[in-house]
Amino acid sequence: MRRIAFGPHVCGSLDEGALREWLVTDGRGGYAMGTVNGLRTRRYHGLLVVAGETPARRRLGLVSLDPVVTLASGAVVPLAAHEWAGGAVEPRGYELLSGFELVDGLPRWRWRIGDVVLEREIAMVYGRSSVAVVHRLLTGGPISLHLEALCTWRDVHGERTDGGPAPVVDEVAGGCVVDGAYRISGPDFRGAGEWYRGVRHREEAARGLTPTEDLWYAGSFHAELRHAGSTASVSAWADDLEAAPPPAEEVVAAARTRHRAVAAAAGPADDVQATLALAADAFVVQTAAGPDVVAGYPWFGAWSRDTMIGYEGLFLATGRESLGRSLLRHYAATLSQGMLANTADTGSVEYNTVDGTLWFLHAVGRHVALTGDTDLAAELLPALRSVVDAHLAGTRYGIGADPADALLRQGADGEALTWMDARVDGVPVTPRAGKPVEVNALWINGLAMVIKLAWQARTNAGAAVRAHPAALASFARRFPIARAGNGLLYDVVDGPGGDDATLRPNQLLAWSLPYAPLRPEPAALQAIGTALMTPLGPRSQAPGSPGYRGRHRGTPAERDSAYHTGTVWPWLTGPYVAAWHRLGVSAEQTLSDADGHLGEYGLGSVSETADADAPHGATGCPFQAWSVAESLRARRLSGP
Structure with missing residues (x-):
């Protein structure tokens, strides 16, 4: 397959990195989708978009997992990116991206913070509404990694705001269930419960549509990555909430193998x-x-x-x-x-x-x-x-x-x-x-x-x-x-x-x-x-x-x-x-x-x-x- 990769010149640009979008699908009409620099520019962007009885009836669940790195020095470095109704972009984690590439059709990011390089990969379980997000420490460390789960449960064509009820988050073993619709699982979940108000989608504004929504901070996952090769993974799924999908790293490997076979066929x-x-x-x-x-x-x-x-x-x-x-x-x-x-x-x-x-x-x-x-x-x-x-x-x-x-x-x-x-x-x-x-x-x-x-x-x-x-x-x-x-x-x-x-x-x-x-x-x-x-x-x-x-x-x-x-x-x-x-x-x-x-x-x-x-x-x-x-x-x- 053709190599598609970008360095810091594109990844670190607010505009250039936001113009290029990646897509991973689940074989049922659901998907995960976003941009090279991590900025959500559409109401449709998210990590778990679930198809209903037809592919057109989709709902957005897990919106993002915002990485926050704590270095050995005690410095706290957020790696996510959000645009707000007032025009500010904060945090600006894209400025630390050293690269993005599609590897066998799967997105991979690398952030560099001095000698620390953190990698993220995303894949979906084929035939199931389930996404896996894997983080891997490549160099440097030790670091503490927090992954903040921003959530909603709404029709992909609309918005959800604090004008209505907040999502119901029930803590379960290893994570939480949101609105009884989907489950998020990962290491050391700590519940929160707070609106992030006025998240802006610039592409919806350009299309003359409602550009803002509010997201619910359900809680965060925590892991200590002490040496190169250490990983922290989160899975989210919407069908059969009691049946966990395979481990996230296996999901990524299986998706890569399947994609190679699809191309070869x-x-x-x-x-x-x-x-x-x-x-x-x-x-x-x-x-x-x-x-x-x-x-x-x-x-x-x-x-x-x-x-x-x-x-x-x-x-x-x-x-x-x-x-x-x-x-x-x-x-x-x-x-x-x-x-x-x-x-x-x-x-x-x-x-x-x-x-x-x-x-x-x-x-x-x-x-x-x-x-x-x-x-x-x-x-x-x-x-x-x-x-x-x-x-x-x-x-x-x-x-x-x-x-x-x-x-x-x-x-x-x-x-x-x-x-x-x-x-x-x-x-x-x-x-x-x-x-x-x-x-x-x-x-x-x-x-x-x-x-x-x-x-x-x-x-x-x-x-x-x-x-x-x-x-x-x-x-x-x-x-x-x-x-x-x-x-x-x-x-x-x-x-x-x-x-x-x-x-x-x-x-x-x-x-x-x-x-x-x-x-x-x-x-x-x-x-x-x-x-x-x-x-x-x-x-x-x-x-x-x-x-x-x-x-x-x-x-x-x-x-x-x-x-x-x-x-x-x-x-x-x-x-x-x-x-x-x-x-x-x-x-x-x-x-x-x-x-x-x-x-x-x-x-x-x-x-x-x-x-x-x-x-x-x-x-x-x-x-x-x-x-x-x-x-x-x-x-x-x-x-x-």
Whole structure:
């Protein structure tokens, strides 16, 4: 895996060290997350974030373990870092950090206090809501180490303050239980009980959200580290409070071994592919209903569109074919009126996507093509034919095939049904009503997939046989912009205002899918590259076009307005590279441009989005499933 490490220049900087974030996951949708310099910049940062019955329903428990070192001289040195509502940062333990690195995907810090060097490592128990924090004296000593447990128990999207009841802390053998929800265990626990008021999260302030909360100081753990190699460890867990997890040092060793195996199972061609394969592992989770995909950390749960776009990269490129088969079967069983639900993150199941189901057809087709799993094809064909039938007859939100040309149309007041789905005050920013180019590319690709799978299963493909040639001919007639003369396509045809020629990256799918309706023209790809490409991937809209926004920052409304009107989306690198690949042209430079990003934002991973204008600072979720998946898939296309 690629080495990601920082010295005191970054670690000791309040701003630089706080921009880079690490993530450790538990395989269930829970996680531990924070920054290189230890400053909590988000409401989502903490050592024990617990997933509920779905990955989206998470709660923050153990917030931090603040180290305090007492030297042999009697000097007391706090090593934590907190920002307060008044703007002060205190203590400033990051100024003593000599280094940070990811070791097999696990974060490791080292503080130097003169001749004393103290190390911290964090890992989670895979398959259980449990975190282990190990401290080790490397040189110097003896020292006394106090670890102060700051706690809460709240929804990760909110705050808890002293305006409500304090957490109930019950002391038990070796530690305490907080609010009956999770247990903390370590050496020589001494109870406390005090509010730390006005802890500030600078990233939430920048996002226009409530930036402060209050934390409860539950107590501290104490150990004497007398010589090099001495350790002090704390564990916290939320399930089966009476069953302690393995010793913390064993948890770290097991996590490191597992991470190496995960990377190796993907058969990476280089250290970047190995790093991306491990990054993909964070998003594949087991829930009560079976395997699923977390769309992004720290705030997303499962989204069907993201899952199916990322399917090939997350499952087929990483040796998870069997798990992927289970996921596809589970999703097929949830179809309703020929549609997959988009997400339940909002608190209710929503079917408001025109493309998520079409991406599902694509995922099934890729699974069978790359694994030879014709048994799955035969099993799912009735469901796939029902999707085609429902789209031909018409389903929710005006989604249905136009009898005149067999192309798929969509649109409903107040809805944004394509992947460009942002709304501000309930009004879609890019509604794209009519016949969007990527939707119809997916439609034609899906029809061809069904025909191919039926042929392999020696069974009837149903209505797809009739719909495919008609839709294919209509696409070739309707979408090319004749006046452009370079092969570019309309973004939407037959919209309320006619045909929309806004230059967006959606047309890449018309050339990059396995059964794409058109072959790309070099001039078209060059035009897209010239207008849209950045080091992190394509912009969502060309600079200078009406409504273009170059920065994805500010309040929720400001960010949503820019979400698909210029903002860079790294996942689109996959279709861009695949389109060039169909012409026999390598896009290796496009991929290598993004290598440095692995150490810039979400460490070892790929962000959700980035600013459209230079220097293209990363935005959105620091760890995003489809960004990682498509980066990995694209590298395999361009690999040896």
